[in-house]
Amino acid sequence: MTPSDPEPDRAAQSAKPLTILIGADTYPPHVNGAAQFGYRLAKGMTARGHNVHVLASRSEKGKSYSEFRPEATVHRLRSHSVPTHPYFRVVFPWEIKKEISLLFDRVRPDVVHIQSHYMIGEHVLYEAVRRGIRVIATNHFMPENLNPFLPFPQWFKDIVGRVSWKDMGKVMGQANVVTTPTPLAAKAMRDHAFLHKVIPLSNGIDAHAYELRPSEQVNRNPWPTVLFAGRLAEEKNVDVLIDAVAKLPAQLDVHLEIVGDGEIRHRLDAQVARLGLGGRVRFLGLASDEELREAYLRADVFCMPGTAELQSLVTLEAMSASTPVVLADAMALPHLVRDGDNGFLFRPNDREDLASKIGAILELPEAERLAMGKVSHEMVQKHSIKYTLDTFEALYRGADTIPSHI
Known part of the structure; x- marks a missing residue:
């Protein structure tokens, strides 16, 4: 081997396990598609030998804590109930920003993958950008998903929807790569959040x-x-x-x-x-x-x-x-x-x-x-979930589009 031959170094880099931090505003025991995807993503990446951490809210009152689960190390942030939803909980930026920063110091992720542009996803992204860490952003939500939980007239819900789209563009526009499960969702994000480069990538199933x-x-x-x-x-x-x-x-x-x-x-x-x-x-x-x-x-x-x-x-x-x-x-x-x-x-x-x-x-x-x-x-x-995991793994390692060999 000579110094002019970089191939072994590239191969070693591609085989090196990554430390992955997944920021999830909804995660089990929540029961919804985004929570299930976050769980399956963590489980799949752990099975591939990566060091996976998930940052999510607590599902009940109490201080923040970490737990070691089969699919990942899950860090639970203190959270607060909302009167219009049976289980969704919110986190307050002034309570979590310092905790997120300290978690980055401790975990030292190679890549961050946020699952929404809302509270946890937003502040995890900001911390990663501040530190120069690669960010993948996946959107699982439409502003319309919030409508049943907003006790306001439709005209006000429409305003909330427009603001939510604008916030999505502001937050996810800072990510290195943006994905969403379907071509239709990608088009909606281009049309309403003005995110012009969105990769449609199925959540995947076994x-x-x-x-x-x-x-x-x-x-x-x-x-x-x-x-x-x-x-x-x-x-x-x-x-x-x-x-x-x-x-x-x-x-x-x-x-x-x-x-x-x-x-x-x-x-x-x-x-x-x-x-x-x-x-x-x-x-x-x-x-x-x-x-x-x-x-x-x-x-x-x-x-x-x-x-x-x-x-x-x-x-x-x-x-x-x-x-x-x-x-x-x-x-x-x-x-x-x-x-x-x-x-x-x-x-x-x-x-x-x-x-x-x-x-x-x-x-x-x-x-x-x-x-x-x-x-x-x-x-x-x-x-296939294998295709989804292969693609995200390539994106984590630096690809900006879906590699042709996957």
Whole structure:
């Protein structure tokens, strides 16, 4: 080896484990797509030999602390509840700025990856920029996600939305690389936050985790079953799905399983009782990974009626379980449907149209319905978590675009 030959040095650099700091404004035990992505990212990077730290808020009162978890070292900041949300908590800049600075001194990250432009993400980014540390910024949110928790008239919510977009541009514009899960979200960020270089990069799933294992059998329900999984929140429009099930022909005997919990659960319980659907709608609550997997596998149709989905990991998981889908024609969901091939899109909030599309699938001969599910499974393969982790690892090491070899 001669000093003029740099290849061994480059190879050593690319193999060197990194110290990664993930700034997450929402993280488990929170139940939402952004929190799950942060967890899977930490777990995946730790499995690759990197030293991963996560900075997130506490989920209850108390002082800041650190905990050693299988997926990462998680540093929990003191936080405060908000009256309009059941679990989301806020941190105050004057309480956390010094703690963030001290954490940087202790952890000495090679790269920082923020998951939003809000409180924790914002101040982690500022500290990294001040120290000249590489920053990757991923946006999982749309300002519309905040609307159900703002007790203000719509005109004021519109102002909050414009300010939020402006703040996103101000904060994430300082990152070395900006990503978001879908091309549609990237376009929205260009149009409203004026972030002109945004990389669409799927959150990724372990597509094989939801396939039937060799010789495995899952007991299907004796009746046609529609499945919803996710937070029971305003923007998910689960009430529209319940109404649609009520409108389906009685002879189909369609049942609905709902996995998840959230702030509107009591309203949905009351709606089910009012419609006399108590025997056909089951609330399964928060489910373990295995329970959710089994729910995907026994469902005949998966439905996501939400209108603020940046990607919808649960839809991708259902598709990987070879399930036909009926999705709202809104935000990123149209990217997950080849209309008539793996399912249908329906007009958002249109109960009649949703009932019609669900019925169209459930009335198909079984062979045709299974063929639809097979197309779902084929479509989801490009959302492999391995591809996502490979790409982020390359971005952490200095790439500014998705390398061609990935």
